[in-house]
Amino acid sequence: MTIIDCQNLKKRYKRLNALEDITFQLEEKKITGLIGRNGAGKTTLLKILAGFIRKSSGDIQVFSNNPFNNLRVSANSILVDDQMSFPDSLTLADILEVAPDFYKRWDTELANNLFKYFRLNPKQLHSRLSKGNRATFNMIFGLATRCELTMFDEPTNGMDEAVRSDFYRALLKDYIAHPRSILISSHHLAEMEHLLEDILLIHKGKVIFHQSLEEIKDYAVALQGPTDVVEKMTVGKEILHTKQMDSQRKYVVIRTEDVPAIEGVKIHPVTASDVCMYVTSDRKGGIDDVFK
Amino acid sequence: MFLSNSTLGEVVWTQVKFKVNAYLGTLVSLIVVQILGLILSMNGTSSMSTNFNNTDFQIVWITADTVIIFVSIWALFLGNVITTKGYRNTNFSFVTNGISNNLSNIIVLIIMSVFAGVTTFLSHYILRLVVPLFNDVGYVKSGSIIDDPLSSIASMGLMVGLILMISAGGYLWGTLVYIHRAYMFLLIVLIITLPTTKTGQMILQFIFADNGSLFVLNVKFVCVAIIFFVLAMLSSYRLEVRR
Amino acid sequence: MSNFGILSILPILGILFIIWRLLRLAKSTSNRINWAQRSNKWILCIYIVVLLLAVVVYEATQTNGEEALTSKEYTTFINKNNVFQQAFENNEESKLDSKFLIEEWTQELEGDSLEVILNGSDVLMNIEWTDSKEQLVEAKMYRTYSYMGGINMGKEIPLPTLEVKDNQIILTAIPQKERTYYRFTNELTFFSTVNNLDAREQRRVIGHTYIYLKVPKHINVIDKDGLQFY
Amino acid sequence: MDLNTDSTKPIYMQIAEWIENEIIADRFLSDEKVYSQYQLAELFNINPATAAKGLTILVEEQILYKKRGLGMFVAPEAKNMILEKRRNETLTRMARELVHEARRLSVTEEELIQLIKKCEEEQK
Numbered sequence: 001m002t003i004i005d006c007q008n009l010k011k012r013y014k015r016l017n018a019l020e021d022i023t024f025q026l027e028e029k030k031i032t033g034l035i036g037r038n039g040a041g042k043t044t045l046l047k048i049l050a051g052f053i054r055k056s057s058g059d060i061q062v063f064s065n066n067p068f069n070n071l072r073v074s075a076n077s078i079l080v081d082d083q084m085s086f087p088d089s090l091t092l093a094d095i096l097e098v099a100p101d102f103y104k105r106w107d108t109e110l111a112n113n114l115f116k117y118f119r120l121n122p123k124q125l126h127s128r129l130s131k132g133n134r135a136t137f138n139m140i141f142g143l144a145t146r147c148e149l150t151m152f153d154e155p156t157n158g159m160d161e162a163v164r165s166d167f168y169r170a171l172l173k174d175y176i177a178h179p180r181s182i183l184i185s186s187h188h189l190a191e192m193e194h195l196l197e198d199i200l201l202i203h204k205g206k207v208i209f210h211q212s213l214e215e216i217k218d219y220a221v222a223l224q225g226p227t228d229v230v231e232k233m234t235v236g237k238e239i240l241h242t243k244q245m246d247s248q249r250k251y252v253v254i255r256t257e258d259v260p261a262i263e264g265v266k267i268h269p270v271t272a273s274d275v276c277m278y279v280t281s282d283r284k285g286g287i288d289d290v291f292k
Numbered sequence: 293m294f295l296s297n298s299t300l301g302e303v304v305w306t307q308v309k310f311k312v313n314a315y316l317g318t319l320v321s322l323i324v325v326q327i328l329g330l331i332l333s334m335n336g337t338s339s340m341s342t343n344f345n346n347t348d349f350q351i352v353w354i355t356a357d358t359v360i361i362f363v364s365i366w367a368l369f370l371g372n373v374i375t376t377k378g379y380r381n382t383n384f385s386f387v388t389n390g391i392s393n394n395l396s397n398i399i400v401l402i403i404m405s406v407f408a409g410v411t412t413f414l415s416h417y418i419l420r421l422v423v424p425l426f427n428d429v430g431y432v433k434s435g436s437i438i439d440d441p442l443s444s445i446a447s448m449g450l451m452v453g454l455i456l457m458i459s460a461g462g463y464l465w466g467t468l469v470y471i472h473r474a475y476m477f478l479l480i481v482l483i484i485t486l487p488t489t490k491t492g493q494m495i496l497q498f499i500f501a502d503n504g505s506l507f508v509l510n511v512k513f514v515c516v517a518i519i520f521f522v523l524a525m526l527s528s529y530r531l532e533v534r535r
Numbered sequence: 536m537s538n539f540g541i542l543s544i545l546p547i548l549g550i551l552f553i554i555w556r557l558l559r560l561a562k563s564t565s566n567r568i569n570w571a572q573r574s575n576k577w578i579l580c581i582y583i584v585v586l587l588l589a590v591v592v593y594e595a596t597q598t599n600g601e602e603a604l605t606s607k608e609y610t611t612f613i614n615k616n617n618v619f620q621q622a623f624e625n626n627e628e629s630k631l632d633s634k635f636l637i638e639e640w641t642q643e644l645e646g647d648s649l650e651v652i653l654n655g656s657d658v659l660m661n662i663e664w665t666d667s668k669e670q671l672v673e674a675k676m677y678r679t680y681s682y683m684g685g686i687n688m689g690k691e692i693p694l695p696t697l698e699v700k701d702n703q704i705i706l707t708a709i710p711q712k713e714r715t716y717y718r719f720t721n722e723l724t725f726f727s728t729v730n731n732l733d734a735r736e737q738r739r740v741i742g743h744t745y746i747y748l749k750v751p752k753h754i755n756v757i758d759k760d761g762l763q764f765y
Numbered sequence: 766m767d768l769n770t771d772s773t774k775p776i777y778m779q780i781a782e783w784i785e786n787e788i789i790a791d792r793f794l795s796d797e798k799v800y801s802q803y804q805l806a807e808l809f810n811i812n813p814a815t816a817a818k819g820l821t822i823l824v825e826e827q828i829l830y831k832k833r834g835l836g837m838f839v840a841p842e843a844k845n846m847i848l849e850k851r852r853n854e855t856l857t858r859m860a861r862e863l864v865h866e867a868r869r870l871s872v873t874e875e876e877l878i879q880l881i882k883k884c885e886e887e888q889k
Contacts, residue, residue, distance in 0.1 A: 086382050101309065102306055173807060195812050197814040342683055345692050351686060411586060414586040432684075436593060
């Protein structure tokens with residue numbers, strides 16, 4: 001079943017086109033990574049999906065409803081981001097106590113266990129939490145809602161290394177126990193790659209691709225070898241990235257196709273996160289070119 | 293796929309419970325405001341005196357007027373503050389939409405207005421007990437709840453109605469300010485224009501003056517409150533959550 | 536004596552019991568509620584208890600204090616005052632309500648003049664001229680219903696002392712300090728004054744002290760203070 | 766039990782290999798049930814869909830077979846098939862790499878064979 005159906009979705013702020021043209025469909029019960037560089041429009045897209053902001057044009061359906069101001073979407077989706085706020089009159093324990101009234105599938109046990117595990121102080125106020133602890137609490141909140149559409153916007157920002165891996169593990173285990181649609185945005189694909197089934201890569205407000213992780217790994221291939229040989233090989237091919245290794249050797253990433261094996265040229269697969277990085281890069285060449 | 297279907301009523305009710313709980317602090321501020329008003333009322337709100345056979349004869353009225361003025365300012369602030377960004381964002385951390393958010397805010401304002409009105413009325417009894425402790429003067433037997441239950445209820449109702457109307461005004465004002473900051477000056481403009489222009493005076497006259505009874509006045513208060521609330525809901529219908 | 540002691544303690548015990556129950560209730564409800572909110576809830580509970588207690592205590596102890604007039608009584612009093620004043624102005628002694636009469640006396644004058652002196656007192660005077668050739672002057676002092684803001688001033692404000700000397704009547708006001716009453720009202724005055732005619736009526740000052748003289752025509756009345764109506 | 770997520774080898778291939786290794790090591794016996802996709806997902810901290818893909822490869826290679834509603838089971842001939850496959854693929858590839866490396870280091874064919882024999886002796 002399709003949970004999200006976006007057709008030519010556009011969002012325009014006063015001067016800025018945050019989303020140019022977003023078209024994709026999200027099948028239910030998948031973990032999808034929403035990947036893109038800073039300013040690609042990830043947050044805007046998630047806010048539209050959560051019903052917080054209005055689309056400018058195009059069509060968007062979440063659970064077959066326009067999400068904006070929709071109660072059904074609000075009741076069945078949660079957007080966890082670092083701007084999540086709770087009243088200062090409620091302690092963390094209070095928040096966890098009122099939440100089940102709102103979210104019918106709220107998992108009190110999970111929430112309490114995670115809360116204890118991460119050693120949060122139940123008497124703390126949300127606004128007084130450190131950045132990392134706030135992210136941790138928001139994550140616990142998001143997981144415990146068990147919403148059919150659970151969205152995380154940069155969930156690991158501010159978390160330390162140990163908490164990050166715990167978070168990903170908790171997410172996965174809870175997903176296995178209660179499969180649901182999870183959308184995680186991040187600009188760190190590498191650290192959560194193993195969790196994902198699909199990747200939705202957006203760049204400058206447009207969808208670049210929406211494919212399974214494995215397909216993305218096959219998307220590109222890297223050639224490394226003597227500059228002249230590699231350059232000859234890649235003539236007329238779609239070059240995603242080049243890097244001069246040293247005076248004689250060059251590293252070029254091209255769209256996957258059958259490349260004849262040539263002596264002296266090594267053919268490497270490219271990781272998904274590198275593919276995403278190269279595809280969304282506006283520059284051919286890299287940072288090294290700046291220092292020439 | 294399991295989708296929970298929350299009806300508007302359920303969500304509004306849950307939001308109301310949540311908000312009343314979360315905004316309890318504002319009621320504590322109400323108490324402070326009332327106590328301040330009571331202290332300032334100790335010397336009386338109005339008095340009349342005459343000289344009769346070389347004797348100054350004076351009656352000092354101790355009314356709830358000062359307290360109600362203070363509480364009205366509190367109500368304006370309350371209606372305004374729950375529309376601000378911080379409060380709005382916290383509401384949207386839980387299940388809600390624009391309509392349920394507005395409705396639950398309105399119900400919360402009604403609950404708080406009733407609380408404020410009733411406590412303002414009752415707080416007057418503290419004065420009745422305390423003032424004689426500090427003054428050695430005569431006292432007039434005054435209508436109390438048991439003596440005159442009907443007028444007590446009417447005056448309690450009037451306080452509730454007045455506070456509700458003002459908090460509704462604050463709510464509308466706050467909603468407009470949320471939409472555009474320029475509305476910040478709306479209240480100031482209104483305060484200047486209402487008493488000075490002809491139409492403004494007519495409006496004020498229509499609402500506050502020439503009422504056959506307090507009940508009619510109270511009905512007018514409630515009607516104005518409803519108009520304010522409806523305007524606030526209409527103007528915020530397409531409002532986005534800005535967080 | 537011991538009976539009285541027990542009786543006076545009973546209500547206090549009752550109130551203490553009610554407070555104790557209320558505190559128990561407040562505590563049990565707030566136990567289910569979180570910590571941050573608990574202080575707020577406590578404050579609110581205590582405040583409400585205090586308010587209710589204030590009402591109860593006030594209702595129970597409110598025994599002293601002047602009765603204020605109801606607006607209905609006010610209207611009848613005003614009417615009676617008006618009738619009196621009318622009769623007074625029209626020299627219709629027979630119609631002057633005798634219940635307003637405070638003092639009456641007669642005086643044998645020595646000369647041909649009668650001087651009325653007012654020492655700070657505040658009276659209205661009327662003179663009925665008689666055809667009598669004698670030196671006898673009849674005088675009556677009245678006070679009509681005197682109220683302000685529903686309070687009976689007549690009770691509190693002493694009458695002027697009256698001194699009759701040769702051919703003088705001296706009315707001296709007793710300089711009484713001042714009298715202040717506190718009056719509580721549930722109503723919002725800035726609405727009730729506008730909207731409630733009764734309330735406005737109730738604030739009026741009514742009542743006067745009158746002196747009615749019956750004087751033979753040949754006597755010259757000296758009225759320096761201009762008390763006379765005409 | 767860690768996967769190398771940075772490796773260029775896709776995760777599902779690594780999963781398939783891991784199961785094969787377990788079969789070779791006789792930790793999964795013939796006609797015995799292997800881990801489900803969810804168990805694998807938990808074990809390796811990966812998406813269940815990826816784990817499923819690893820299992821599917823093995824089903825396609827007939828190393829595993831499906832029983833409806835019961836799960837995946839090890840085919841009777843699985844171990845031999847894997848060994849056969851490894852011989853064909855892995856060993857050949859490794860031999861090729863060995864030769865390549867030997868040539869770069871100017872090791873002669875003779876010397877290489879001597880080296881292999883020597884290693885053979887050590888393993889005994």
